[in-house]
Each structure stands twice: as C-alpha cells, then as structure tokens.
Ligand SMILES: NC(=O)c1ccc[n+]([C@@H]2O[C@H](COP(=O)([O-])OP(=O)(O)OC[C@H]3O[C@@H](n4cnc5c(N)ncnc54)[C@H](O)[C@@H]3O)[C@@H](O)[C@H]2O)c1
Ligand SMILES: [Zn+2]
C-alpha cells in the first residue's frame with residue numbers, strides 16, 4: 001500500500017512509498033483510511049531533530065474496519081470509525097479514574113510502536129514506525145480496539161477525521177479541561193484547526209466575549225465569521241493591554257494558547273484576571289522554559305495555569321456527543337475543512353499549514 005514517509009529527520013519533502021501493513025494482532029483492528037487531517041503536531045515531528053525514522057505520521061483519521069484481531073468484540077469488518085491517537089488500556093491507575101489521555105499504555109503513542117515494541121508497518125522487512133498512535137498518512141493502518149470509535153455510516157468521513165484531533169482537542173480544552181462557564185470572557189491565541197475548535201467550544205459553553213489573536217489576517221477573518229467578538233493582530237497590538245481594556249481593566253477569565261509557545265503562556269498569565277485560568281493547548285518546543293517573575297503573585301492573585309492533553313477527552317464518550325452537536329447544527333465542522341488533497345500532495349498540504357492557508361487541509365484516499 002501507499003504511505004507518506006519521513007525518511008530522515010528535518011528533511012523535506014516527505015516521500016510517498018510502498019509499505020506493508022500487517023494483519024491485526026489480538027485486541028487490534030486494521031483500518032482502510034479514507035481521510036486524514038494534517039495537524040501542526042505532524043509538522044513538529046517532521047521538523048524536529050532526532051525523530052525516529054522511517055515513520056508514517058498522521059493522527060487525525062477516519063476510515064473503515066477491514067479486519068479484526070482475536071478477542072475484538074466492539075467492532076466488525078465494514079464498520080465506519082474515527083481513530084484516536086490514544087488506545088486506553090482501561091486497567092491502569094489513570095484509566096480507572098477516567099483520565100484515559102494519561103493512560104500508561106497509551107503513552108506508547110510517542111514511541112512509534114505498540115506497547116510490545118512492534119509496528120504494523122514495514123518496508124522490505126525493515127520496521128517502519130507508526131506516528132502518534134495512528135499512522136494515518138497511509139492507505140491502511142492497525143490500531144488497538146479502544147482507539148477506534150464506531151460512527152454512524154451517514155456521518156461524512158472527513159468530518160469524523162477532523163474530530164480525530166482538532167475538534168476533540170479544542171472543544172475538549174474548553175468543556176472538559178477548563179470547564180468554561182456561561183458568560184465567561186476568553187482570549188484565544190492561535191487560530192489554526194486547534195484554535196478555531198477552541199472558539200467553537202467557547203460558543204457551546206456560551207462564553208460572552210471571545211477575543212481572538214493571530215498574525216494571519218485570513219484566519220482572523222474566519223474566526224470573526226464563526227462568531228468571535230473581536231480579532232487582533234499580535235504583531236500590531238499589545239495582547240495583554242487589549243484584553244484588559246476590553247474587560248473593564250480586569251483581564252479575561254480564560255486565556256488559551258493554541259499556537260504553542262512558553263511566551264504565549266506568559267502572555268496568557270498576564271492577560272487573565274485575578275482568579276483566572278490560562279490553558280496550555282499548543283505544544284511549545286521542548287527547549288522552551290516558562291518565566292514567572294515574582295512568582296508569589298500567583299499566590300496573591302490565585303491565577304491558574306492548566307494543561308489540556310487532547311481535550312482531556314475519552315473519544316468513546318466524546319465523539320458521540322460531538323457528532324450529535326454537529327448533526328443538530330450546533331458545531332460547524334465544515335468550516336474547519338478548507339482544503340482536500342490526495343496523498344501525493346502531502347508536501348503541498350504541509351505548505352498550507354506553514355503559510356496559514358485555510359484552516360485544515362485533509363488528505364483523501
Ligand atoms: N494539546 C493537544 O493535545 C494538542 C493536540 C493537537 C495539536 N496541538 C498543538 O496545538 C498547536 C496548534 O496546532 P494547529 O494544528 O492548530 O496549528 P496551525 O499551525 O494550523 O495554527 C497555529 C496558529 O498559531 C498562529 N500563531 C503563531 N504565533 C502566534 C502568536 N504569537 N500569537 C497568536 N497566534 C500565533 C499561527 O499564525 C497559526 O495560525 C500546535 O502546537 C500543535 O502541536 C496540541
Ligand atoms: Zn493533532
């Protein structure tokens with residue numbers, strides 16, 4: 001089958017090559033991928049030093065079950081599914097407490113192999129890594145049963161695919177992690193697939209005021225179309241001062257970093273009111289460090305900094321309710337998908353993201 005591979009860290013372009021995909025092992029399912037969105041986390045892996053190679057990235061995918069392994073009971077061949085980067089074990093300390101994104105076994109998504117050290121992908125007998133728990137830039141992949149969520153056949157697969165990362169991450173950060181309440185004031189920094197999904201989440205939560213910030217004008221315009229209150233260019237406007245002025249001098253209740261940098265977390269901590277919350281959604285580079293001068297002020301102001309991994313979501317519980325919101329017109333997911341490309345155009349898709357062209361580009365198989 002065809003797959004898009006990173007052959008050497010920090011190289012461009014990504015090559016499309018023939019790769020073998022194994023049969024599913026016990027507790028696993030094989031999926032024919034129909035769509036896979038390009039997320040900034042894929043680009044980060046492609047551009048970082050020391051990525052394991054060769055690797056098939058792509059973790060925002062949907063498709064059809066083509067084979068089931070021994071012991072699989074919740075899925076059948078022919079089922080439509082959305083894939084999650086997390087395959088929770090349902091047994092560990094975190095799983096039994098309901099925090100499946102912290103599952104000890106699901107952490108293997110960062111290793112490129114299953115917990116037993118194997119990968120479904122190989123080329124001429126050599127192991128090929130499976131990126132971020134899915135390996136969705138391929139015609140087929142194998143995932144653990146708990147990472148594949150059955151979806152009704154009438155749900156468009158491209159919609160299910162963006163749910164795989166952007167929507168669960170952004171909406172979940174608002175609803176599950178921060179628990180934004182009605183009437184809250186919010187600042188969202190970064191308006192890619194993740195930030196726009198945060199914006200959609202704040203609308204579901206009935207926030208009163210959404211200040212959005214991004215250097216890319218077309219993305220600010222899109223956010224305004226989707227209901228943001230006011231959009232600012234951070235290269236032109238002081239985000240902290242603006243946020244305070246816009247909220248009677250107090251600062252916003254919640255600030256979301258949906259771009260991924262320690263500097264933006266600091267901006268968030270300065271832009272929130274006393275008692276407010278800054279939510280880390282973007283993934284800063286590993287070398288980034290947070291600077292909090294006069295840290296005692298965290299005590300006297302009761303400011304909070306919290307992190308949101310994959311929207312603190314368990315896909316098996318989250319996807320059905322997000323799909324209902326979409327089907328009943330309360331979640332505009334079509335607006336998120338601005339470009340569709342065949343797998344051979346993966347490098348153009350990555351360029352879309354680098355240039356901030358549209359919101360989400362998805363690969364179609
Ligand atoms: N928490 C999670 O589980 C999770 C899941 C998926 C992605 N992510 C991370 O979320 C981040 C966003 O992903 P994406 O796919 O939306 O990326 P993207 O590249 O499509 O969007 C990022 C946006 O941030 C904007 N930006 C850059 N600097 C800015 C600044 N100083 N102020 C305001 N905006 C700024 C860019 O112009 C761009 O529009 C990435 O860091 C990604 O790795 C985290
Ligand atoms: Zn992602």
Ligand SMILES: [Zn+2]
Nearest residue numbers: 089092095103
């Ligand atoms: Zn677990």
